[in-house]
Structures are given as C-alpha cells and as structure tokens.
Amino acid sequence: xxxxxxxxxxxxxxxxxxxxxxxxxxxxxxxxxxxxxxxxxxxxxxxxxxxxxxxxxxxxxxxxxxxxxxxxxxxxxxxxxxxxxxxxxxxxxxxxxxxxxxxxxxxxxxxxxxxxxxxxxxxxxxxxxxxxxxxxxxxxxxxxxxxxxxxxxxxxxxxxxxxxxxxxxxxxxxxxxxxxxxxxxxxxxxxxxxxxxxxxxxxxxxxxxxxxxxxxxxxxxxxxxxxxxxxxxxxxxxxxxxxxxxxxxxxxx
Ligand SMILES: [Zn+2]
Numbered sequence: 549x550x551x552x553x554x555x556x557x558x559x560x561x562x563x564x565x566x567x568x569x570x571x572x573x574x575x576x577x578x579x580x581x582x583x584x585x586x587x588x589x590x591x592x593x594x595x596x597x598x599x600x601x602x603x604x605x606x607x608x609x610x611x612x613x614x615x616x617x618x619x620x621x622x623x624x625x626x627x628x629x630x631x632x633x634x635x636x637x638x639x640x641x642x643x644x645x646x647x648x649x650x651x652x653x654x655x656x657x658x659x660x661x662x663x664x665x666x667x668x669x670x671x672x673x674x675x676x677x678x679x680x681x682x683x684x685x686x687x688x689x690x691x692x693x694x695x696x697x698x699x700x701x702x703x704x705x706x707x708x709x710x711x712x713x714x715x716x717x718x719x720x721x722x723x724x725x726x727x728x729x730x731x732x733x734x735x736x737x738x739x740x741x742x743x744x745x746x747x748x749x750x751x752x753x754x755x756x757x758x759x760x761x762x763x764x765x766x767x768x769x770x771x772x773x774x775x776x777x778x779x780x781x782x783x784x785x786x787x788x789x790x791x792x793x794x795x796x797x798x799x800x801x
Contacts, residue, residue, distance in 0.1 A: 564654035573616040579628030581713035581764030583734035599784025636672035643676035657687035691790035709745030714766015723776030
C-alpha cells in the first residue's frame with residue numbers, strides 16, 4: 549500500500565493492472581464547530597482510506613492511495629468563514645476525470661472514502677460514480693455511511709443525525725490529529741441534539757436553518773480518542789466490504 553503521488557510513473561504502472569485498487573479520500577474545507585479544523589472531513593476520509601486500504605492489501609490487493617480531494621460542495625456551511633464550496637457539477641467533473649485517468653492506466657477499481665454528508669456533495673459524487681462505473685470495466689465503490697446497510701454499524705449519535713462536529717467526528721480527530729482540537733473549547737461545549745439529517749429531509753439549506761448556529765451538532769464534549777480509533781476501524785471495514793461487493797460483480801478485475 550503506497551501513496552500514488554509518491555510513486556514514479558513506472559511504479560504507478562506496476563501498481564495498476566488486475567487486482568489493483570485506487571482509493572480516493574474525499575473531504576471538504578468546511579466549518580466544524582468552534583473546536584475542530586476546517587479540514588476535519590479530509591482527516592476522517594484519510595483515516596478511512598488508510599484503514600480500508602490496509603484491509604484490502606492484507607487480502608492480496610495492490611492498493612494505491614490517491615491524494616485527497618479536499619475541495620467539494622459544502623453549501624450547508626457556506627456562511628461560515630473559511631468554508632470553500634464548489635458547484636456540484638465541478639465536483640462531478642473532477643471525480644469523473646480522476647477516475648477516467650486511473651481506468652485508462654489499468655486500475656481495476658476505485659474506492660471513494662468519504663464522511664462528508666452535505667446532500668449536494670453526495671449527489672455530485674453519486675453522479676460521477678454513475679458516469680464512470682463500468683467504463684473500461686472499472687469497479688467503483690462509494691459507500692454512503694449515512695445509508696443502509698452501513699449506518700447501522702455506527703454510533704447512536706451518528707444515527708440520530710446530530711452528526712456534524714459532534715462526538716463521532718470529534719473522536720476521530722482526537723485519535724488522528726489531537727493537536728488540531730481546541731480542547732478547552734470542546735470540553736465546555738453544550739450538547740446540540742438537533743438532527744441535521746432530519747433538517748435536510750425537511751428542506752433546510754444551511755447549518756443555521758438546521759439549528760446549528762455554531763456549525764456543530766451532537767455531543768462533542770463526550771468525544772474520546774478511543775472512540776475515534778474504534779470508529780476508524782469500522783469505517784475501514786465498510787470501505788473494504790464495499791469494494792469486495794463491487795469486485796464480486798466484476799470478477800474480471
Ligand atoms: Zn464533517
């Protein structure tokens with residue numbers, strides 16, 4: 549398992565071919581409460597990619613981890629400073645072009661590691677997946693962790709929909725990049741049980757409309773690095789299982 553960007557072109561040529569899997573971590577630059585960095589979703593996607601890739605490599609796959617896609621659609625957080633939001637069609641075109649390049653060079657599968665749940669973002673990636681799946685026989689895995697069957701494996705807070713910069717995400721950043729957590733602020737944050745996923749279903753369009761005036765939902769004060777490590781293992785298993793399911797549909801890869 550190697551980072552693609554660190555390879556020479558000859559190493560990348562050898563990393564492709566039958567049984568090869570390229571993993572694309574996809575995050576966002578988006579407000580995550582007063583206690584977490586804007587790159588929180590990039591950190592989570594990178595951890596998911598690393599853990600999932602290790603599982604795939606242990607099964608004998610050739611795994612290359614791509615540089616993360618750090619910019620995407622983040623419309624819900626757009627009012628908060630530092631948030632960068634691309635138009636959905638820009639994201640669809642970018643992911644489509646990345647996948648086509650990799651398919652041209654013989655990668656058999658692409659796995660998209662993602663924990664950013666903005667509906668515009670999910671739709672833009674889904675559109676790219678639909679465009680590229682099966683092109684040149686390419687297998688594409690994009691598990692939506694907020695949907696069946698994956699969500700049932702994650703925490704109660706996550707399933708409640710109060711899942712932005714709360715206990716779930718804060719725990720992962722505490723495990724992966726503790727120096728980036730504003731610890732005194734985190735420990736004193738009151739709970740915000742407002743369900744972001746319910747607000748999205750009701751047609752709300754921003755964190756403020758959804759009841760998150762500080763860009764967080766859930767229970768960040770209850771976060772722990774131990775929970776974060778356990779969650780990263782589950783996210784990695786989800787990515788690996790999603791890839792296996794795709795490859796079973798395309799046994800020639
Ligand atoms: Zn997030």
